[in-house]
Amino acid sequence: MTATLIWIVVALVAVGLYLSWTAGRLDRLHARIDATRAALDAQLVRRASVTQELATSGVLDPAASIVLYEAAHAARQAEEEQREVAESDLSQALRAVFAEPDQVEAVREAPGGESAAHELTETVRRVPMARRFHNDAVGAARRLRQHRKVRWFRLAGHAPFPMAFEMDDEPPAALVDRAA
16 A cells, blocks of 8 residues: 555656656747847847838949838838738838849949948848747747647646747848858
């Protein structure tokens, strides 16, 4: 009787430790999601800011400046529910303005244009990486949250179900090709 009771206690302690470890892992994944989302937000804001600076610098023709400024402004002012669409629109505007290598060269030849083009190139390269890191963290947390043990024992607590950030983040080919 005593040996059976000891084995039951040992099994309950082992299950408790395993569930505690799983809950800790899930908590770390949620913290990672928060960190990657903050990094993604920073890159998106930086891209919009650099785009607005370029649009107001006078190195682009007026039509391109208006298109870029309005898209960047909309991306910075978008509510959370509309953010993915606004950021995709900014990506499309960047690709439309910098579709031709001649436009990139015109920006680079203008006074201060070389540094502006370089900074824009760096920001449009970092956005897809930041989004990929965020979506990878979201995917890992989703896979863990789909396990029965997590659902049955409610190890996720009241944390919202993680959502991926889906947007068009393809950089302008002429801008990125020139820098490579």
